[in-house]
Amino acid sequence: MFTDARSIADKKKITTDICIVGAGAAGITIAREFANTSVKVVLLESGGLNPPDSKTRALNRGKYSGRGSNPLHNRARIFGGTTALWNGWCRPLDEIDFEQRDGIPYSGWPFRKQHLMPFYKRAHSLLGIGPFNYQVKPSEIQRIAESAYLSTPQLITTNFQFSRPILRFGKAFRNEIDKAANINTCLNANVTNVEPGDAVRSIHHVDVKCLEGNTFQVFAKIFILAAGALENARLLLLSNKKQVAGLGNQNDLVGRFFMAHPHVHTGQVLLSNPQTSLAFYSKYNRHNHSKIKGLLSLSDEMQRREKILNFSVKLSYLPDSTHLEHLSNVIFEIDGNGSHNDQPGGRGKPDQVQCFSLINRSQQLPSPESRLTLDPEKDSLGLNMAKLNWQFVPEDYHLLKRGNEIIAQEFGRLGLGRMLNSLEDKEHWPRHWGGGHHIGVTRMHADPKQGVVDPDCMVHGLSNLYIAGPSVFPTGGYANPVLTILALSIRLSDHIKNIFV
Ligand SMILES: Cc1cc2nc3c(=O)[nH]c(=O)nc-3n(C[C@H](O)[C@H](O)[C@H](O)COP(=O)(O)OP(=O)(O)OC[C@H]3O[C@@H](n4cnc5c(N)ncnc54)[C@H](O)[C@@H]3O)c2cc1C
Numbered sequence: 156m157f158t159d160a161r162s163i164a165d166k167k168k169i170t171t172d173i174c175i176v177g178a179g180a181a182g183i184t185i186a187r188e189f190a191n192t193s194v195k196v197v198l199l200e201s202g203g204l205n206p207p208d209s210k211t212r213a214l215n216r217g218k219y220s221g222r223g224s225n226p227l228h229n230r231a232r233i234f235g236g237t238t239a240l241w242n243g244w245c246r247p248l249d250e251i252d253f254e255q256r257d258g259i260p261y262s263g264w265p266f267r268k269q270h271l272m273p274f275y276k277r278a279h280s281l282l283g284i285g286p287f288n289y290q291v292k293p294s295e296i297q298r299i300a301e302s303a304y305l306s307t308p309q310l311i312t313t314n315f316q317f318s319r320p321i322l323r324f325g326k327a328f329r330n331e332i333d334k335a336a337n338i339n340t341c342l343n344a345n346v347t348n349v350e351p352g353d354a355v356r357s358i359h360h361v362d363v364k365c366l367e368g369n370t371f372q373v374f375a376k377i378f379i380l381a382a383g384a385l386e387n388a389r390l391l392l393l394s395n396k397k398q399v400a401g402l403g404n405q406n407d408l409v410g411r412f413f414m415a416h417p418h419v420h421t422g423q424v425l426l427s428n429p430q431t432s433l434a435f436y437s438k439y440n441r442h443n444h445s446k447i448k449g450l451l452s453l454s455d456e457m458q459r460r461e462k463i464l465n466f467s468v469k470l471s472y473l474p475d476s477t478h479l480e481h482l483s484n485v486i487f488e489i490d491g492n493g494s495h496n497d498q499p500g501g502r503g504k505p506d507q508v509q510c511f512s513l514i515n516r517s518q519q520l521p522s523p524e525s526r527l528t529l530d531p532e533k534d535s536l537g538l539n540m541a542k543l544n545w546q547f548v549p550e551d552y553h554l555l556k557r558g559n560e561i562i563a564q565e566f567g568r569l570g571l572g573r574m575l576n577s578l579e580d581k582e583h584w585p586r587h588w589g590g591g592h593h594i595g596v597t598r599m600h601a602d603p604k605q606g607v608v609d610p611d612c613m614v615h616g617l618s619n620l621y622i623a624g625p626s627v628f629p630t631g632g633y634a635n636p637v638l639t640i641l642a643l644s645i646r647l648s649d650h651i652k653n654i655f656v
Pocket residue numbers: 176177178179180181182199200201202229230231232233234235236237238240241242243244245344345346347381382383384386390591592593623624625635636637638640
């Protein structure tokens with residue numbers, strides 16, 4: 156059932172089995188796992204069922220001192236969370252993303268991809284996407300069977316799948332959550348503090364406040380923060396009455412290692428032969444009732460040899476490519492021989508040229524300096540605002556540059572075409588966006604000195620406090636996060652079910 160928290164009597168105390176903070180991708184997934192069981196759930200959501208009013212939206216405001224697009228803006232306070240904005244791109248992380256890699260600091264998850272596979276498959280079915288197939292070939296799709304498919308020791312081809320129809324969690328699961336008699340979803344309910352017991356070994360209750368002024372408390376056996384990565388970290392930092400540095404922050408890790416997936420336009424590919432098709436990469440295609448799109452990525456071997464992270468390229472067809480002759484930002488061109496040449500048309504005439512723009516989506520190196528802290532300025536609930544400094548390290552820039560060189564060389568070597576590289580060859584990032592995937596600020600690690608949560612996603616030292624969502628990812632690969640968020644949320648639900656049997 157849904158309750159408007161604004162109608163809850165001031166200072167009321169509510170008791171339940173599980174208290175989930177945040178009804179977005181992670182929170183709704185976990186609540187669903189307990190729907191219609193004997194376990195009582197209170198789901199606390201800051202937003203309502205309709206688009207948030209300006210006062211609620213303002214709760215997402217904060218200070219941003221990093222580069223590029225401001226990730227604080229890329230969030231939604233509504234039942235369904237940021238899935239109100241998402242585009243449905245789905246793909247699991249790669250095996251290499253879970254590995255502790257030589258020469259890559261802070262790499263490695265506490266388990267391998269194989270361990271997550273059963274949960275990835277359950278997440279697939281929740282999202283209504285097709286079979287778990289990320290190795291589709293154009294030859295399996297009649298309409299584009301003639302498309303080129305690159306598979307070399309350096310470059311690999313893989314694909315995204317799209318949740319169909321693009322699933323707004325708030326709409327898709329509203330009735331199911333409403334009808335579950337054991338789930339009480341409190342809307343317009345802002346958690347302001349997570350209060351531990353005196354010994355600070357477990358959580359006693361959470362404090363909740365409505366913008367209208369009434370407050371109440373929720374007491375539970377298990378608490379799960381699923382408030383989105385940035386709010387998960389902010390809530391821990393704000394909850395500082397008994398641990399002055401913030402809950403779970405005894406090793407100064409909460410808020411650090413913020414990562415996203417920078418999306419960067421890095422150039423254009425001009426095909427040598429206008430008859431060549433790249434439709435597998437540039438079009439949305441149907442395969443076994445799934446919508447898919449091909450992409451290029453670096454092979455594991457290449458990543459290991461070069462000690463670089465994961466990286467992918469999306470191709471978009473540029474219908475009018477004659478303007479390329481006039482591009483002023485073309486810096487250099489690399490072909491298979493490494494020669495430089497500014498004639499963009501290659502062998503074809505300009506009006507025959509087939510041209511594709513390259514959009515990179517890359518992994519970031521976890522960096523402790525890329526972090527969220529609290530700003531002195533307070534929001535209308537009286538809570539310190541988030542202050543985010545999204546940092547890039549030289550390795551991030553090197554990955555982008557090197558990844559593009561490899562792509563350019565492979566296109567040249569295969570005689571497919573040439574790449575005009577518009578990546579600025581200097582110590583600056585080109586224009587980028589992609590601040591919508593918030594990763595890493597409460598990272599998972601078995602050692603409390605290296606992670607905020609343990610491999611079960613329990614906050615180190617706090618036996619009944621768990622975290623769900625991308626804040627627990629130790630590394631982020633290049634894949635959009637929702638499929639992995641759901642897999643981890645289903646895994647966490649299974650863990651908690653075992654506590655209640
Ligand atoms: C424009 C855009 C496009 C995207 N496209 C994709 C895509 O194609 N594929 C993909 O995988 N990912 C995509 N993402 C990212 C994806 O939407 C998020 O990673 C995902 O929604 C995060 O899930 P979450 O449950 O951690 O947080 P959210 O979905 O943000 O949910 C958190 C919830 O917690 C609530 N909350 C916050 N603080 C409190 C509090 N103190 N008390 C109570 N409730 C609170 C919020 O109101 C919100 O409802 C996109 C993001 C954006 C911005």
